[in-house]
Amino acid sequence: MKKLAIITFASALLMVQCTPKTFNQPSLKDAFANKFLIGVALNTQQINGNDSIAIPLTLKHFNSIVAENCMKAENTQPKQGVFTFDDGDKFVNFGIENNLNVIGHCLIWHSQAPRWFFTDSLGNDVSRDTLIERMRTHIDTVVKHFKGRVHGWDVVNEALTDEGGWRESKFYKIIGPEYVELAFKFAYQADSTVELYYNEFNNEKPAKREATVNLVKNLQAKGIRIDGIGVQGHYTMDFPEFADLDASIKAFAALGVQVMITELDLPVIPWPSETVTADISFSVEAQEKYNPYANGIPDSMQQIIDQRWLSIFEVLNNNADAVSRVTLWGLHDNQTWRNNWPIKGRKDYPVLFDRQYQPKPVVSKIIEIGLKP
Numbered sequence: 001m002k003k004l005a006i007i008t009f010a011s012a013l014l015m016v017q018c019t020p021k022t023f024n025q026p027s028l029k030d031a032f033a034n035k036f037l038i039g040v041a042l043n044t045q046q047i048n049g050n051d052s053i054a055i056p057l058t059l060k061h062f063n064s065i066v067a068e069n070c071m072k073a074e075n076t077q078p079k080q081g082v083f084t085f086d087d088g089d090k091f092v093n094f095g096i097e098n099n100l101n102v103i104g105h106c107l108i109w110h111s112q113a114p115r116w117f118f119t120d121s122l123g124n125d126v127s128r129d130t131l132i133e134r135m136r137t138h139i140d141t142v143v144k145h146f147k148g149r150v151h152g153w154d155v156v157n158e159a160l161t162d163e164g165g166w167r168e169s170k171f172y173k174i175i176g177p178e179y180v181e182l183a184f185k186f187a188y189q190a191d192s193t194v195e196l197y198y199n200e201f202n203n204e205k206p207a208k209r210e211a212t213v214n215l216v217k218n219l220q221a222k223g224i225r226i227d228g229i230g231v232q233g234h235y236t237m238d239f240p241e242f243a244d245l246d247a248s249i250k251a252f253a254a255l256g257v258q259v260m261i262t263e264l265d266l267p268v269i270p271w272p273s274e275t276v277t278a279d280i281s282f283s284v285e286a287q288e289k290y291n292p293y294a295n296g297i298p299d300s301m302q303q304i305i306d307q308r309w310l311s312i313f314e315v316l317n318n319n320a321d322a323v324s325r326v327t328l329w330g331l332h333d334n335q336t337w338r339n340n341w342p343i344k345g346r347k348d349y350p351v352l353f354d355r356q357y358q359p360k361p362v363v364s365k366i367i368e369i370g371l372k373p
């Protein structure tokens, strides 16, 4: 009881400290209200109430939420037949209670799928039929569990390579490319009212754009429901070219589906490779040269970063008729996967609120973009 009182008092104190700048300006969601939803990914710290300031900030600026991790297969079915929905339920119920658009992420993804999914008791790959059945059971159980509480699902995540081929995932190797259409069919059979999305990173690249278009056309030709394409939006200071982002939004919208920017973030510390990816199997050794802003960002660099944020939002605003949602992959700089990937323990600044939960100065300029007629 005493501990709870101390936590409540500490939260209230922090709220007071955060109030002046955070809560007196127009919000992101209101600025873009007639254009697209503004979403944010929440992590388990936030879902479980250990990051209490995050909650009023979320409610002030965002009208859509997605779970950063707790609805992935690794967490919802860690062992075969053992489904755990505690965090997922907290997350979804928080969204429902606060009238937010709740997105489920994600049903079928090669990464963060538990090992048992693909192997038998001897550790060998399971047969095609077995994997299809496991996929069906997983999708059916998870989608039905959240039925009526989730607005849309990222059904399949990251099935393609940057070059436009099929990613050689276990799903692909064991089942073949049909795993994508099966996943969408199973999701539809479990809940015919929920929206179903294909979610991908780097699909601003022309080859991957074309492959995404073909993947969706194939589903549509077979009469399989797909409602939207997620452009993850894990960007860097050099990627993507804005013309490519614009071209992908237009190409995807031309398919008659919603286009969503689903995981937007802009890391500002150097990317330690020639290949830009969001593939979490990629990792690099820590080196000081890769952590240049441990003590803050110089003004000259901050201006470049701000300009990049503004250019991204200009492209999205100009395509507001096609874009239905823009979701930030993280609420504040202190809790973002970018601080730990692909190098652990760096200090990055990839989202719109700083480590003190304050909106960065660029937020008011983004709001101005949203308020344009």
Ligand code: G3I
Pocket: 068, 069, 072, 111, 112, 157, 201, 232, 263, 278, 279, 280, 337
């Ligand atoms: O929760 C455990 C904790 O108990 C443990 O002590 C700690 C040790 O490292 O790991 C914690 O789990 C980590 C989890 O994030 C929560 O922080 C995992 O190791 C780590 O792999 C996991 O990373 C997530 C990653 O997906 C893989 O699931 C990132 O937070 C998350 O931002 C990232 O999100 C993906 C999208 O789902 C799909 N698109 C790409 C995007 C970035 O990779």
